[in-house]
Amino acid sequence: MMTTQQSIELLNELVKSSKENEWIEFKLNFHSEEEIGQRISALSNGARINNQRYGYLVFGIENETHIIKGTTFSARKHKKGNEELESWLATRLNPRIDFSIHEFNYDDNRHITMFVIPAAKIQPVEFLHTSYIRVGSITRKLGDFPEKQAKIWKKDTIPFEKEIAKNTGARHQ
Secondary structure: OOOHHHHHHHHHHHOOOOOOOOOEEEEOOOOOHHHHHHHHHHHHHHHHHOOOOEEEEEEOEOOOOOOEOOOOOOOOOOEEOOEEHHHHHHOOEEOOOOOEEEEEEOOOOOEEEEEEEEOOOOOOOEEOOEEEEEEOOEEEEHHHOHHHHHHHHHOOOOOHHHOOOOOOOOOOO
């Protein structure tokens, strides 16, 4: 788990990018649970294609300007029906990926909710039986882009036995 300071440093790095891309998306506020699920799929798959370890979905950032404005959305407190959002999302992803939610106060006036999403490993990540990808700043169905889908399947993978089981001292890169 990242400390608040590590989360702030990561956020400061992410907003420096010139625009959203296949593995970073900024939102000011919450729209729908399904949208978050689709974005997790797209960002995981996009991170894989772009050789990133993680994708990021950050609430509290103005999309076009990357100004850190803060959000009222708290993923940890949000429920879909009677189910916690994190659980609802996790059970609708295939394969299941170990995304994490980091909520922190950037300062006294700005709250941030950040999803840190591991890159897809050996197959595209689906949400509700559909894989997604980001094309520029637009989320689309991965099936509409066979060349991108092929890149995910063809990537060399690190054998499970060679992966780091848990590294508690490392920052998300």
